[in-house]
Amino acid sequence: MTRIFSPPLSRATSRDRRGRSRSARRRLALEILERRALLAGDPTAYLVNLASAVGAGSGVVGDLAYVVGRANADADPDGSVIRFDPAVFSSPQTITLTATLALTGTVGPIAIEGPGTDLLTISGDDAVQVFRVDTGVTASMSGLTIAHGHDASGGGIHNAGNLSIAQVILSENQVFSADGSYTGTGGAIDNRGILTIVDAAFLENGATGRQQGFGGGLGSGGAVYNAGTLSMTGGRFENNHAYGEGGEFGGGGGFGGAIFNSGMLTIADVALDANSARGAGSFVGQGRGDGGAIYNSGTLTLFRSSITGCVAANGDGGGIYSSGVLSLFDVLIAGGGAADGGGVSNSGTATIQGGTISHNQISGATINRYNELSDCSGGGIDNRGSMTIVNVTITGNTAAAPWGETKGRGGGISNSGTLLLDFATIADNTADEGGGLWTSAGPAVTMCGVSLLRNPDGGNVAVGGGGAFRSLGRNLFSDAPGVALDPTDLIDTDPLLGPLADNGGPTWTMALLAGSPAVDAGIAVDGVTADQRGVARPWGAAPDVGAFEADRWPTAFDVPAGTTIVYGTASTAVSGRITAGALVPPGDVAVTLDGVTQAAAIDPTSGAFTSVFATSGLHTSSSPYSVAYHYAGAVGFLAADAAGVLTVAPAPLTVVADDQVAAFGADPPALTARYFGFVNGDDPASLARPATLTTTAVAYSTPGRYPILASGAASPDYAITFVDGALTVAQPTSPHLRRRVAVVTSLYRRALGRSAEPAGLRFWLGRLDAGSRAEDVARRIWSSPEHHAQIRRHAGLGIGRPAMSGGRVDAWQGASRIGR
The missing domain is CATH 2.60.40.10 (Immunoglobulins)
Incomplete structure (x- = not known):
């Protein structure tokens, strides 16, 4: 995990087969990143080729229980390795146990190399513990799923040896406190030895403390209970729970929804989501649910991890409860809820360096063991021990009590211990008292280079009677808190802070915007050489106030x-x-x-x-x-x-057809056009298609005006407009000829039943001369191959009736001479 981002703070829920609420997320399948060498030397190899486990004494060669028994008895100092036949385990197989697989061999290490989490599931059938690793045993497991284990201590695995697991899923394993015992520990794993985990997923495991007579039961470590030494890198915990059951006279508690640690625990690059701890009560007292994700009474160190949506239903620490030694580096804790400490509750010694505490909440008064109402404290952090916070963003957290006689205190931080703050940004938190920070009487708060702003309800800072508050200077407040401040502190100042966002680095931050008065307004603090993102401090003349060092303004x-x-x-x-x-x-x-x-x-x-x-x-x-x-x-x-x-x-271009004049009987002149709008030295030759100029007038067209149509020109660079011109056919100069033309034209049109002149007429009109007879003209037209049929159809329409001979006109009856 290289970057951790703010998660969604709400999710749809469904129920598992036991009726428990769980996140509506897809079940995780782990990707096998690489096959790790878990054994050195030349170990003895054993092959499992049966999808069964009927017991070591069955004598069934290839059975898992039989093979484990052989490996335990192996005297090879290089150890033994158990593998699974790919011919059998090429498709998903489940081996269901009737007894725990105990690893007891101490001569050499034992390795179980599964074919993959999607191909092999070893199930306890909700009846038996799956694996037990005894004291003195060195073992490793990889490439398998451990499911439905059941016991009082480690439903999936109980480890008292030295165990390494990699690429393993542990799902729906359960522990319940045994008869005569009040505590169920480690739903998936109970570790009392040395345990190393790489790339594992813990899904929907649970630890429940059953009622024992008059007393309640305790459930500790919904997924993992660690009383030894545990190191985990990569992987996730999702929907695990630790629940207590109430007795007749006492409540039962649930501690560590995902992890209970009383030993040494180191975690890196791990996501913990939607885990929960819950206590139960009786009419005498209420059990607590502490540590929705992690309960720590030992030594706990987290690097680059996220804790989201985890809840301590009626206790402290929605994300983490710690009474031991706690160190957080670049950790996101978001969307948690509890009675106190929605994100973190500390009564031990804690250091938080880098990271984001956002959108956690405490929203009700605690019903304590004496059935008394009490105030709720610390929407983001509730500190009752000793805590140091450096380069941390605390935003969007809420401390609100619904009861009139109670109050929510410290929306961002509630302090009743000793608190040191350096370069923190505490913004947009809300509470009844101390929206940003609340500290009670007696404890001490020391701060330097801290930005407290926009914590509207309850003010940025509230101090209980007699509480000690010490400013080392160079802090910034968006109001004027009623506490003693250093002269270098800025009050009633808007730092121009951006929203919570990915501004680089492992966790989200709130960037200083251009022109922020927080820039270069801080002072150097020993040991603090970078901001929350890892950007070097100072960038300018002095460090900036808050968790964000404005190395460069966004433009x-x-x-x-x-x-x-x-x-x-x-x-x-x-x-x-x-x-x-x-x-x-x-x-x-x-x-x-x-x-x-x-x-x-x-x-x-x-x-x-x-x-x-x-x-x-x-x-x-x-x-x-x-x-x-x-x-x-x-x-x-x-x-x-x-x-x-x-x-x-396109540029505008206009093509204008030039007007022309033609004499009757002469061919029309060449048609020309003018162009208006050419740019860049263009001319008609630059066009993709040239302009076309046309007219219907011909040499012997009836005198008059005929349009000259301009069209056709095209170019993607021009928007072309066309303007038409006109061709004027002049009247014949002889009045005698003009009248003949009119008469013949009239006869011709009547004969053909047309309004327009066919092109063939111009030949015959061109042969008119003074004294021409109409019958001669008609005969010529009649004899024309082009118009013979039309004249024949329309004979007798006023130009006389012809006498036919062999299809030719012999005489033209009733014809008259063309006027004189």
Whole structure:
């Protein structure tokens, strides 16, 4: 685990087969990262090829219990290794036990190498303990699932030897206190020896203390009970529980929903989620539920781990309860709940260095063993011992008591012991008294470089009567607390703090925004050389106040998402603005358009910048063009990038057809056009398709105006508009000829039943001369192959009735001469 992020603080729940609430998350399957060498030398190998375990005395070769018995008796000093036949265990198999598999061989180490957590489950069938490792035994297990073990001490494994487990899932194992005993210990594992765990998952295990006569029972370590030495790296604990049962005259307690530690425990890169501890009561007294995730009365050290959504239902320490020695490094504790200490409850000696305590809560008065109401304390942390906090963010925690005669004290921290705070950020917590920090009479609080702000209900700091509060200076308060302060403390000051977010480092932080008065307002403290994220302190002239050292301000661009120019625009100014909160970063912005990068100087007052690009060569067909903005950063300012687009719109172009005049009987002149709007030196040859000019007029068209139509021209760089022209066919110069044309045209149209002149008419009209007879014209038209059929169909429409001979006109009856 390299980064730990704030988890969701609520989740849907379902019930397991025992009716317990559990998170609606997918069951975890561990990935086998590598096959670890657990044995050296040349151990004796044993092969399990049966999915059964009928007992060491069965004589069934290949049976798991038989093979374990052989390994125990092996005299090889290099030890023995138990493997599983891949032909049998290529698909998921469950070996169900009727008796505990005891590892007793002390001559050499014993290794059990399973095929994988998804292929092999060894089950106690909710009746027997799965494994027991005796004193003097060195053993290892990997690649298997241990499930449904049942005992009073270690449902899955009881270890008194030296045991290593890797890539193992332990699920739904249970312990219940035995007859005559008040305590059930270690739902999955009870460790009294030396235990090393790598990449293991503990899922839905439980420890329950049964009622014993008049007294209640104790459940300790829902997943793990450690009274020896335990080291764990990687893996997770999810939905484990430790419950106590009440007796007739006494309550029962649940301690350590996931882990109970009275020995030496070191944990790194582990996630603990949705674990719980709960006590039960009687009419005489109430049992406690302490340590929703971990109960520590020994020595506990956590590195880079997360504890989320864990609850001590009616006790202390939703995440951790510690009466021993506690050290937390880069740990997230979030979403927990308890009667006192929603995140952490400490009555021993504790150090919290780096990390985040967020969104934990205490929300009700405790019913103690005497059935009296008492105040609840410490939404995030309840300290009753000795505690040192360095580079920690404490935010969003709540201490609220619903009863009128009780109060919730210390939304962020409640202190009734000795508390030292260096470079902490305590913000946005709430309580009835001391929204940020509450300390009772007598105990001492010493703080330096701490930021307390926006803890609205109950104020940032509240001190009980006679409580000792000592400021070493350089603290920041968003109000004016009623305690003695150092002259260097800042009061009624807004530090310009950002929200809880991933600002780098192993846990989330609240960044100082640009212009924050907390910057360089602290003082150096011996041994503190970095902030919560690991950023070196000081970055500037002096350390910053709080858990966050503003090494560089985040910068942000304000640039247009899109800009549009017209094709042919000679140059374009690309502009924007860059700021870092209330500050303006120094230097230049690199602006890139169409592969060309230019430096734009930043105005030191406004943050504005402009870069002018030559854009005449940009074409619509390649549009839009990307515009990239890059700020490389500077001392105190982070780099930033932004993007936009430049769109090139077509330029307007008008094509105007020139007006023309034609003499009657002559072919129309060449049609021409003029162009208005060419840019960049373009001309008609630059168009993708040239303009087309057309007219319906011909040489012998009836005199008048005929449109010249302009069309066809196309180019992606131009939006083209067409303006039509006109061709004027002049009247014939002879009045005599003009009248003949009119008469023949009229006859022709009547004959064909058309309103327009067919192209063939111009030939016949061209042969008219003075004195031409209508019948001659009609005969010529009739004889034309082009129009013969039409004239034939429409004969007798006012141009006479022809006399036919061999399909040709012999005479044209009733025809008259064309006017004189």
